[in-house]
Amino acid sequence: MKLTTITHVSVDGVMQGLGGSDEDRRGGFERGGWALPLFENEAAMFLEQVFQRADAFLFGRRTYEIFAGSWGAIAEMSAQCIGAALNEKPKYVASTTLTDAQWADTTVLSGDVAAAIGELKARPAGELQVHGSGALIRWLLDNQLVDEITLLTYPVVIGQGTRLFPEAGPDIALDLVDSRAFPQGITSQVYRPTGRPQYAT
Amino acid sequence: MKLTNTTQVSVDGVMQGNGPSEDDRRSGFKRDGLALPLFDDEATTFVDQVYERADAFLFGRRTYEMFADTWGAIAEMRAHPIGVALQEKRKYVVSNTLTDPRWANTIVLSGDVAAAIGKLKAKPGGELQVHGSAVLTRWLLENELVDEINLLIVPVVVGRGTRLFPDAGPDIALDLVESRAFPKGITIQVYRPAGRPQYATD
Numbered sequence: 001m002k003l004t005t006i007t008h009v010s011v012d013g014v015m016q017g018l019g020g021s022d023e024d025r026r027g028g029f030e031r032g033g034w035a036l037p038l039f040e041n042e043a044a045m046f047l048e049q050v051f052q053r054a055d056a057f058l059f060g061r062r063t064y065e066i067f068a069g070s071w072g073a074i075a076e077m078s079a080q081c082i083g084a085a086l087n088e089k090p091k092y093v094a095s096t097t098l099t100d101a102q103w104a105d106t107t108v109l110s111g112d113v114a115a116a117i118g119e120l121k122a123r124p125a126g127e128l129q130v131h132g133s134g135a136l137i138r139w140l141l142d143n144q145l146v147d148e149i150t151l152l153t154y155p156v157v158i159g160q161g162t163r164l165f166p167e168a169g170p171d172i173a174l175d176l177v178d179s180r181a182f183p184q185g186i187t188s189q190v191y192r193p194t195g196r197p198q199y200a201t
Numbered sequence: 202m203k204l205t206n207t208t209q210v211s212v213d214g215v216m217q218g219n220g221p222s223e224d225d226r227r228s229g230f231k232r233d234g235l236a237l238p239l240f241d242d243e244a245t246t247f248v249d250q251v252y253e254r255a256d257a258f259l260f261g262r263r264t265y266e267m268f269a270d271t272w273g274a275i276a277e278m279r280a281h282p283i284g285v286a287l288q289e290k291r292k293y294v295v296s297n298t299l300t301d302p303r304w305a306n307t308i309v310l311s312g313d314v315a316a317a318i319g320k321l322k323a324k325p326g327g328e329l330q331v332h333g334s335a336v337l338t339r340w341l342l343e344n345e346l347v348d349e350i351n352l353l354i355v356p357v358v359v360g361r362g363t364r365l366f367p368d369a370g371p372d373i374a375l376d377l378v379e380s381r382a383f384p385k386g387i388t389i390q391v392y393r394p395a396g397r398p399q400y401a402t403d
Binding site for chain 2: 011012013019020021031032033034035036037141151153155156157158159160163164165166167168169170171172173174175176179180181185186187189191197198199200201
């Protein structure tokens with residue numbers, strides 16, 4: 001399976017607290033809920049299709065628990081197509097602390113997570129999707145395990161909060177494979193990592 | 202004149218060292234020159250046309266000096282469409298230390314810079330362009346003086362260096378007015394600031 005990441009970010013690269021004001025207040029973050037007012041039908045359809053084409057999902061512990069408590073637990077969310085995709089397909093969660101996963105069809109990956117993900121990636125065809133899960137994505141990028149990065153960029157500068165890409169991280173060349181804009185100004189860019197960048201001298 | 206900002210950033214938002222830079226290297230930044238290999242003809246033409254449509258330029262001191270030493274001083278760069286636009290049009294530079302600008306047709310703005318820029322913006326028609334100038338751009342955004350932001354996003358993660366948007370800054374709603382992709386993967390997004398963002402309540 002190819003490993004793909006899908007991340008909602010602001011123009012300044014922030015991924016924290018997109019859904020609601022109380023979703024994630026870590027670090028004194030006060031500007032949660034920035035994504036929903038900009039999310040219209042076309043962007044929603046695009047995102048639904050992404051979830052529907054997944055063959056399995058891979059999460060960090062924190063996003064897994066948020067999703068299990070919402071998409072997995074609230075009837076009207078489970079019935080939506082994103083909820084249906086999440087409930088139907090196998091879920092993997094990378095965690096050294098989670099032992100008793102509440103959500104059906106969940107496998108906890110602990111110990112040698114790189115090897116476990118390597119085994120999943122070695123399976124022929126299919127798509128293993130990572131949503132949210134900032135810490136996990138940074139670790140996957142550090143370990144060159146990401147095959148495709150989808151960035152949904154919202155037309156807003158947040159001015160605080162956790163960014164997808166760290167201050168100090170690997171340098172990565174990317175191929176742009178898709179770029180589009182939605183009616184309220186969200187844009188989607190799909191990139192594939194291709195090794196280290198070339199620097200002009 | 203409307204005040205527009207044009208910045209080249211990486212996918213992780215870094216604006217430092219898009220071109221090869223001795224200055225950046227001296228300060229320990231080793232990942233300079235990332236944008237050049239990714240500039241194809243279409244992206245180059247787009248940037249040339251941005252410079253050509255300018256009516257005047259506004260710079261921070263550091264970018265001004267870098268541009269004066271390159272676009273203003275090296276014969277083959279002066280002859281380039283960007284060089285020609287920069288020579289011909291008026292240049293404003295915000296600085297409290299610069300007194301004797303070497304580049305012709307330059308006016309130094311010091312003291313009440315916000316008022317000086319306000320006067321330029323009040324002139325009817327035209328476009329006052331900011332290129333590079335990270336410190337100035339952040340100050341302009343904080344003071345709500347920016348009318349349009351052209352972000353050229355270069356398909357690379359740099360993993361180091363100064364970002365256009367600070368860790369702690371104002372929150373700004375934006376209207377997307379243009380979006381396109383160039384053959385080698387640079388994308389351009391044109392945004393207009395539109396006040397404060399709307400936040401969903403739980």
